[in-house]
Amino acid sequence: MINVIGLGYIGLPTALMLSVSDNEVIGTDFNEKLVKTLQNGKLTFEENGLDQLFSEALKKGIEFSTEYVSTDKYIITVPTPYDKDNKKIDPSYVIQAVNSVLEVCKENTLLIIESTVSPGTIDKYVRPEIEKSNFELGKTIHLIHAPERILPGNMIHELKFNSRTIGADSIEQGNKVKEIYKTFCESDIAVTDIKTAEMSKVIENTYRDINIAFANELAKICRFDDMDVYEIIKVANMHPRVNILTPGPGVGGHCISVDPWFLVGDYPELTNIISTARHINDSMPDFVLKRLSEIMIENGITDRNKVGIYGLTYKQDVDDTRESPSLQLFDSMKKHLASPLKSYDPMIKDKIVENQIMSFDEFLEDLDIVVVMVSHSHIKENLDKISNKIIFDTQNIIPNGIKL
Template sequence: MSAVNVIGLGYIGLPTALMMASHGVEVVGTDYNKELVATLNAGQTTFKEDGLDELFAKALKSGIKFTTEYQVTDTYIISVPTPYDNFSKKVDACYVVAAVKSVMEVCQKGASVVIESTVSPGTIDKYVRPEIEKNGFVIGKDIHLVHAPERIIPGNMVYELLHNNRTIGADDKKIGEKVKDLYSSFCQGEIVVTDIRTAEMTKVVENTFRAVNIAFANELAKICRHDNMDVYEIIRICNMHPRVNILQPGPGVGGHCISVDPWFLVGDYPSLAKVIDEAMRTNDSMPDFVLERIYEIMKEKNMRSIDRVGLYGLTYKENVDDMRESPTLQLLESQKRHLAPGLKVYDPFITYDVVENQYHDLDTFLKDIDLVVVMVKHNEIKENMAKLRGKYVLDCHNIICDLPDVYHL
């Protein structure tokens, strides 16, 4: 087999390329971002992730290469972003189509094009096939089309790449089995081969299930707050039932999976995806709900200035540096619309300035505020709870105990 050309070296493409290379596959990684490619060629990773640096070192030793150029080879793995249109909620496949177009300009007949990017059901039929056929290739003869949606999450990428089950969707089962063999070079989980549209749907449904489950917990939090009930105790008791597993409420949903993928179904099936639509709106409302709780606590404690309030955490989840769709950023944007700037912000994983009033040291941050809003449950805050003594705390994750003046959602 010739080298595998992995297109897109972001949160999904880079770990995938490194994992393949470290398991004996010849890999060339391609990205249009010259600065990113230069950083990788200088021997440095472009984001923080447990085990990523070690994996990077192994891949470099195995000969992985990074470039801005598309390669002439027989296998392409496309792992580029798939945002959604804010108005229609439909998937925006422009990055996938652009990557496929560039592949068509260099690939040889017989090549397999594997789409790893998460897309809505029918996206490959609607956007990818026409782009391939436009270039004069016959799909199934000149070009083989495959969908192998990623199934990993920041914070645990290396482990999940190795152990998670995978789905391979292909027109031709023989091609699907060939791509399965490629992923089997590192994947220890079960790999299922099916058709492309089923693979598209299963990935979106997985994330939609989680989003709806989270929305139920968030709605419970709002109901319990309205009548002064303890949502965490209620969930704890309910989950003692053998067939109940309610998730925990939180300040919002971020990242590029749960906060995005379910909208694809809403966009494509607006008259059918009613529960999903309402669940997504519930999750999207949580940053505003946190902001309301902040104002309630300020009023109760006679705090007159919001510049004595600090948000702990900028990332969308704990112990990563990924800020995509971050609830904290959503809350700050909402606060701007209320014309009440002044909230202070700190995150140990974000070492550069991204917002106003941002701090880079926990002690300095805490010294300048009276109310701490725990937006992200980084290990750092769990290990420094004693430093919160004497502060008012809005704990959005129910992680703080044995301290006075702790509020919840």
């Protein structure tokens, strides 16, 4: 039986996938409300295809609990935020989960950490906890790091078809864990050592962050000298070895906007590009605000109540708002003692910011400018409703919108 610890955006789909692939699974989370919701047969977030996977897993007998279960296989998928002051990983959730496992696990346990961690975290913070316990590393308990690569919005497909990495102290234990993931993963699974698995996961997200920062810097240069960044990227990408990404209003989410900081915090003297890329991407919400004020002046609009922000999530068609560019934008406004502009997001069912409007039609009432921060399918399907507005399109999806 596998006990999946932490039933958030990663843990829940993973637990469901394991369950429908004929593994006996119990999912544990210390959030009572979340566990109750799942026990009542309701999902806790929206994701393409998750409904169906959930009902299949329920039929297979998956259970949810606030208790850790006594077994010999655990997958830990708890958060790994970073400390915003020193930029280092905050390993406290992982340490707490590991200690809770140690209280109940059986001899010969596979303790799999899926949470993204900075290189050396398992050596520095997890091994000492096990050494303090009655278990012996490599004999009665085996530590594994199996980071996750799935993309929110396409999680179910990617759980099946993405390749994976497993870091272990021995090939034998790594292969045992590979067999577990092989029950649902149809792609290659590399078995390597733990620090390589930690570092490779973090640099995958860092690579994405740097490439997005390059596109964002191009957007700034092109705006400064009146060039069309999208046309320029389109032309440059015709080169067979060039693939520039698309600029945007910033980078959010729990991964790309967080993990590169782990490296900056741990290797401050060696991370010039990584740190600069983070700062460029973090500067984009302010760039959007500056551009918005230019657009307001150009159109003779002085009343901020005539401006609305469309999209609060960090990417399209998901309901996750963590570190999102829109929330960063509102934070920036707050620093200048300004309350958030009117906003609307079709994916968000509860009010999370001041001035958030819950109906699209009501949001559009009296607006002159709509700032499109997120390219939800919803806006593409409702272009007729915004055709009489000035659209500041930070995502380059609206024909005739004003670009970044």
